[in-house]
Amino acid sequence: MIGTNPNLIADSSATFGDFPYHLAIFRVSPYVLKVDFGSTSPSLKRLDKMASRLYIKGRILGHKRGKRNSRPNQSLLQIEGVDNKEAARHYLGKRVAYVYKAKREINGSRVRVIWGRISRSHGNSGAVKSKFRTNLPAKTFGASCRIMLFPSNI
Structure with missing residues (x-):
C-alpha cells in the first residue's frame, strides 16, 4: 500500500x-x-x-501503387502505436484479419473474414505491406483490421 x-x-x-x-x-x-x-x-x-483483446488494431491505407499502376494484390496497413521501421519489424509474418459483416447469413453468421499476412515494412513511418488471400476491395480503404499476435517466435 x-x-x-x-x-x-x-x-x-x-x-x-x-x-x-x-x-x-x-x-x-x-x-x-x-x-x-x-x-x-x-x-x-x-x-x-x-x-482481453488478443490483437493489435490497424488501419487499411490502400493498395500498393505507383503514379499510374496499382497493385491490388498488395495492401498497405498502418498499425496502431507503430511509427518507425524498427517497430514495424516485430510484426513481420504476423496474420492480419479484415472482419466485416455481410448482408446474407451463411452457417448462422453474417460475419466474414479475409485473412492475410504481413510481408515487409513500407517506408519509414511504420506502415507495412501485406498480402491477403483474396484482394481487398476498394471500399475497405480506411477501415480497421486486426493484427494477430501469432505466429510468434518469442
Missing part, C-alpha cells in the same frame, strides 16, 4: 491525473491481482473471466 490516505495516489499525482484512487493490476498467472489503493485488501480474478 502507498499509504492510509485514500486520496494519496503517488508522489506525483500528475502522472495518474486528479483521481482520488489509483488502480493497479498485476498478472499472477493464471490470476490477476487487482489492487485498489483506496481499499484495504486486494482482489484476485481469473484471467479467463476478464475481457
Whole structure:
C-alpha cells in the first residue's frame, strides 16, 4: 500500500491525473491481482473471466501503387502505436484479419473474414505491406483490421 490516505495516489499525482484512487493490476498467472489503493485488501480474478483483446488494431491505407499502376494484390496497413521501421519489424509474418459483416447469413453468421499476412515494412513511418488471400476491395480503404499476435517466435 502507498499509504492510509485514500486520496494519496503517488508522489506525483500528475502522472495518474486528479483521481482520488489509483488502480493497479498485476498478472499472477493464471490470476490477476487487482489492487485498489483506496481499499484495504486486494482482489484476485481469473484471467479467463476478464475481457482481453488478443490483437493489435490497424488501419487499411490502400493498395500498393505507383503514379499510374496499382497493385491490388498488395495492401498497405498502418498499425496502431507503430511509427518507425524498427517497430514495424516485430510484426513481420504476423496474420492480419479484415472482419466485416455481410448482408446474407451463411452457417448462422453474417460475419466474414479475409485473412492475410504481413510481408515487409513500407517506408519509414511504420506502415507495412501485406498480402491477403483474396484482394481487398476498394471500399475497405480506411477501415480497421486486426493484427494477430501469432505466429510468434518469442
